Amino acid sequence: MISDKHFKKRLSIVGKKIIERGIDVAIVFNNLNIYYLTGFPRGRALILRPDSDPVLVVPELEFDEADETFKLGKTIAMKADLSFSDIICSILNEFPKKNVALERQYITIELYSTLSKRLEIPEFTDFSQCVLQVRSIKDPEEIELIRRALRITENSIKYALEKIHEDMSEIELAGEIEYAMRKYGAEGYAFNTIVASGPRSAYPHGSTTDRRIKSGDLIVIDVGAKYYGYCSDITRTIVFDSVNESTKKIFDVIIEAMDAAISKISTKVTGAEVDEIARKVIEKYGYGKYFTHSLGHGVGLAVHEEPGLNSRNNSLLSVGNVVTIEPGIYIRGFGGVRLEDMVVVREDKCEILNSLDRILF
Amino acid sequence: MISDKHFKKRLSIVGKKIIERGIDVAIVFNNLNIYYLTGFPRGRALILRPDSDPVLVVPELEFDEADETFKLGKTIAMKADLSFSDIICSILNEFPKKNVALERQYITIELYSTLSKRLEIPEFTDFSQCVLQVRSIKDPEEIELIRRALRITENSIKYALEKIHEDMSEIELAGEIEYAMRKYGAEGYAFNTIVASGPRSAYPHGSTTDRRIKSGDLIVIDVGAKYYGYCSDITRTIVFDSVNESTKKIFDVIIEAMDAAISKISTKVTGAEVDEIARKVIEKYGYGKYFTHSLGHGVGLAVHEEPGLNSRNNSLLSVGNVVTIEPGIYIRGFGGVRLEDMVVVREDKCEILNSLDRILF
Numbered sequence A, B: 001m002i003s004d005k006h007f008k009k010r011l012s013i014v015g016k017k018i019i020e021r022g023i024d025v026a027i028v029f030n031n032l033n034i035y036y037l038t039g040f041p042r043g044r045a046l047i048l049r050p051d052s053d054p055v056l057v058v059p060e061l062e063f064d065e066a067d068e069t070f071k072l073g074k075t076i077a078m079k080a081d082l083s084f085s086d087i088i089c090s091i092l093n094e095f096p097k098k099n100v101a102l103e104r105q106y107i108t109i110e111l112y113s114t115l116s117k118r119l120e121i122p123e124f125t126d127f128s129q130c131v132l133q134v135r136s137i138k139d140p141e142e143i144e145l146i147r148r149a150l151r152i153t154e155n156s157i158k159y160a161l162e163k164i165h166e167d168m169s170e171i172e173l174a175g176e177i178e179y180a181m182r183k184y185g186a187e188g189y190a191f192n193t194i195v196a197s198g199p200r201s202a203y204p205h206g207s208t209t210d211r212r213i214k215s216g217d218l219i220v221i222d223v224g225a226k227y228y229g230y231c232s233d234i235t236r237t238i239v240f241d242s243v244n245e246s247t248k249k250i251f252d253v254i255i256e257a258m259d260a261a262i263s264k265i266s267t268k269v270t271g272a273e274v275d276e277i278a279r280k281v282i283e284k285y286g287y288g289k290y291f292t293h294s295l296g297h298g299v300g301l302a303v304h305e306e307p308g309l310n311s312r313n314n315s316l317l318s319v320g321n322v323v324t325i326e327p328g329i330y331i332r333g334f335g336g337v338r339l340e341d342m343v344v345v346r347e348d349k350c351e352i353l354n355s356l357d358r359i360l361f
Helices: A003-019 A031-038 A060-069 A084-092 A109-119 A130-135 A139-162 A168-185 A198-202 A245-264 A271-284 B006-022 B033-040 B060-069 B084-092 B110-120 B130-135 B139-160 B170-183 B198-202 B245-264 B273-282
Strands: A024-029 A046-050 A052-059 A074-078 A100-102 A194-197 A219-225 A226-227 A236-238 A297-300 A305-309 A321-325 A328-331 A335-338 A341-345 A350-351 B023-030 B045-049 B053-060 B075-078 B100-102 B194-197 B218-223 B225-227 B234-239 B295-300 B305-309 B321-323 B327-330 B335-338 B342-346 B350-354
Touching: A003 A046, A024 A031, A024 A084, A031 A046, A031 A052, A031 A130, A031 B218, A046 A084, A046 A271, A046 A335, A052 A084, A060 A074, A074 A084, A084 A109, A109 B110, A130 A219, A139 A168, A139 A219, A139 A226, A139 A236, A139 A321, A139 A341, A168 A219, A168 B053, A194 A198, A198 A219, A198 A328, A198 A335, A226 B084, A236 A335, A236 B234, A236 B273, A245 A271, A245 A321, A245 A335, A245 A341, A271 A305, A271 B006, A297 B342, A305 A321, A321 B218, B006 B033, B006 B045, B006 B130, B023 B033, B023 B084, B033 B045, B033 B053, B033 B130, B045 B084, B053 B060, B053 B084, B060 B075, B075 B084, B130 B139, B139 B170, B139 B218, B139 B225, B139 B321, B139 B327, B139 B342, B170 B194, B170 B218, B194 B198, B198 B218, B198 B327, B198 B335, B234 B335, B245 B273, B245 B321, B245 B327, B245 B342, B273 B305, B305 B321
Parallel strands: A024 A100, A052 A074, B023 B100, B053 B075
Antiparallel strands: A024 A046, A046 A052, A194 A219, A219 A236, A297 A305, A297 A321, A321 A341, A328 A335, A341 A350, B023 B045, B045 B053, B194 B218, B218 B234, B295 B305, B295 B321, B321 B342, B327 B335, B342 B350
């Protein structure tokens, strides 16, 4: 479990970066970044300074829960008659403001320019990447929570596959999986469950509908439980009832692509290189144009976070990154196959967090 | 069901506003606004012009589904090797650009300034409120979908209350409600289900945990099914097993506050006035300081949308607004009571959409 010991360590890592960069005050707005540093999931702002306790700003209705959760600093309630910028300005006005950093990426243009005018700071230092970077390196407790979240999800897929029958709707199948996730302790869902069957399986992020399952359908199941804040993300594609040779072939290609990527993951490769390894396998078999998304993404408090396994990420992976490996082949009118595992990056290799079979039919 | 007839009408309402305001091009970024106008839920941008068809921009992996969904304009896939701003600029460069409007509220400062530089437009007209305003007025088909979403939720609460037992966890109770919502046809959830029991019921937005239900507990259940894109939102607080007189008194106050507000809702009052009516009742009984949030909010494709019933909304309500009425009294250490109904605003009154009893114990 994540305790004050962890929050203290996280605040100190970020605190060191603030000092290194000569920042007087840093304002965190991303609510998962705030959650990561305080343990409270619905904060509006967290104000960090080199030599004083952090200040957590929450909506008035959240004050009691926030105040009981966050013990390493001060919690302030936003009263309804004050605007958000009023509160931020009144807190900042007590501090030196030569170098004020904030998460530019997570505020509106209006808030940015209001703060800029009222605090007389023409340009704020950008702080958008700092906490995200720290979050991308998971410690053993975080990896354990992600592993448990994943185990809940895997067991729930197994549970639901026992219940599947012809004419069951996608929504009903999602309901069985989610019911099991709750039974096994999921505090919630990492994202909207995807159950996309038949021709709809060709939509990579297809929503879950009242379409009823027929014999021969491909069914893409992409689902993730949340456990103590941490997300899991797994995809299995099944074939209901009967499978033909051309479909089997697609599964073989996907699995070869996964294995090729996984066998090369280490701190010596970039996100783009890992993506490329899997893509090459799929291209080799002539399915390149049907793999229309990136290979994977980091998972933690957010289901999509750093680092990305995609053509744009030219940074080396780091020990403690947790990423998905999810190649897919989607053929309009025919259907789609995607499989997704999660791995944690170690020095010279990676460790697969999944224990569920990739082929479930 | 919402069909192309509706999308055409919605596009034409927004199109008229574009012409009235002398706008050459308007860019919609909010993905629910895009959903509202196209029927596709995961668009990245929608480009609107007075005299030509709308252009929908989607991630490459969404292209097939978007293209099959959106028939009233052109769909463009974002290729992985182009940036989002590249695509927006290449589309806009074909059009006159004297008055370009965009939803400033929904883009990052970086995207705004990149577009500004590359298109040589120092300041864009703000378009953030336009589609939100149109969305706040629901037509009969939308009200019917919201009503069905609410009915699914209400029936699911009834289903789950049959299953409740001592030592059941909050998470398990949430699982029973959600299971029934899926059985009754929910395509998903409007928000993370809140089941907050015992002292945790005093947290208005308390998350759902593994705390086990005990005799005498207050249990706040705040939940909503989604149906064809439309959200519902209902809260019932129950008392498990035994209820005492002081708790009953709190329920009476809450119900008096709801009825007072509901009886005054019409197009002649503002959101702030409705909030004030309920607040006055709660203050009269000495619980004013325990009602720490606003009275309600609009519901539609988003679970929180226009109009707000809060001290800051000085606009009159309109026919077709759908809003929640949800007073609450939260006493730290003791517990909380919240009840929430949904109403649709008519000319001289409002209509309650709920059919579930307010007192369920």
